[in-house]
Amino acid sequence: MFEAIAFYLFAILTIVMFTITVMSSQALYALTSMAAGMIFISAFFFILGADFLGAIQIIVYTGAVMALYAFGMMFFDSTRTIVEKRANPALVVVLGGIAAVLVLAIVVAPIVGMTATEGAYPIDTSVGNTQAIGMVLFTKYLVPFELAAVMLLVAMVAGIVLAGKKMDTSLTLMDEDEIALMDLSSEYETQEEGH
Amino acid sequence: MEITLTHYLVLSTILFSIGLVGVMRRKNMLMLFFATEILLNSVNIGMAAISHYRGDYTGQMFAFFIIAIAASEVAVGLGLLVIWYKRTGNIDLDQMTSMRG
Numbered sequence: 001m002f003e004a005i006a007f008y009l010f011a012i013l014t015i016v017m018f019t020i021t022v023m024s025s026q027a028l029y030a031l032t033s034m035a036a037g038m039i040f041i042s043a044f045f046f047i048l049g050a051d052f053l054g055a056i057q058i059i060v061y062t063g064a065v066m067a068l069y070a071f072g073m074m075f076f077d078s079t080r081t082i083v084e085k086r087a088n089p090a091l092v093v094v095l096g097g098i099a100a101v102l103v104l105a106i107v108v109a110p111i112v113g114m115t116a117t118e119g120a121y122p123i124d125t126s127v128g129n130t131q132a133i134g135m136v137l138f139t140k141y142l143v144p145f146e147l148a149a150v151m152l153l154v155a156m157v158a159g160i161v162l163a164g165k166k167m168d169t170s171l172t173l174m175d176e177d178e179i180a181l182m183d184l185s186s187e188y189e190t191q192e193e194g195h
Numbered sequence: 196m197e198i199t200l201t202h203y204l205v206l207s208t209i210l211f212s213i214g215l216v217g218v219m220r221r222k223n224m225l226m227l228f229f230a231t232e233i234l235l236n237s238v239n240i241g242m243a244a245i246s247h248y249r250g251d252y253t254g255q256m257f258a259f260f261i262i263a264i265a266a267s268e269v270a271v272g273l274g275l276l277v278i279w280y281k282r283t284g285n286i287d288l289d290q291m292t293s294m295r296g
């Protein structure tokens with residue numbers, strides 16, 4: 001009974017929040033409503049018994065991804081109302097049809113596949129969720145785990161190189177007056193860009 | 196009033212549709228990234244639900260890797276977007292037409 005109440009409450013909240021994210025013309029409203037929706041989604045993971053996944057959802061999405069978007073929005077002009085314009089309605093109709101067929105396949109596939117054999121890694125109730133996740137992750141999924149680690153490292157290096165300024169000069173190897181000169185020149189550049 | 200797997204799959208489908216609507220109607224690149232995050236999250240709900248109702252950890256594992264991919268996608272995508280904004284001053288999808296055939 002309580003599971004049903006929790007499910008419907010969080011389902012309505014999540015749908016409303018994500019609808020605001022998609023429909024709002026203010027970037028700030030979209031960002032905050034999406035952060036709320038991410039928190040509400042973690043509630044489903046806790047209901048489903050996937051405690052570790054729920055904690056990761058809160059930490060990674062609302063902690064890291066949302067903070068990254070908030071910093072990204074500081075670069076852009078987020079106070080300006082976003083202009084949406086429809087140029088090609090026929091394309092939207094075709095894409096919508098393809099999307100509807102795909103969604104139908106997604107919904108029907110588990111019903112068709114219900115006769116499949118028992119899962120490869122059955123849930124172990126004798127230990128907690130986090131411990132069981134660790135045992136599966138570090139034995140059966142070790143290679144994808146390491147590949148994901150390398151991918152995250154590549155993404156971090158890419159983010160630093162793309163967004164960082166003056167990566168070709170090293171501040172640790174320069175003299176003090178050189179750094180002061182560089183600060184002056186960069187201030188001059190920003191003033192030039194402002195005009 | 197039992198909550199079954201179908202409930203979760205219907206919810207996942209509704210959220211996925213909201214994300215698709217966002218991908219199709221947004222012209223601002225930042226808003227487009229928001230919509231892709233909604234898509235990835237809706238799939239995560241379906242994965243966790245199937246993992247619970249079939250008694251199998253595979254769905255949760257896939258959800259973890261989806262979260263890792265989403266995090267790296269945001270890092271690289273925002274880096275590219277910052278560079279584009281520095282060079283052109285806007286992040287509208289319609290004006291990113293530098294490759295003319």
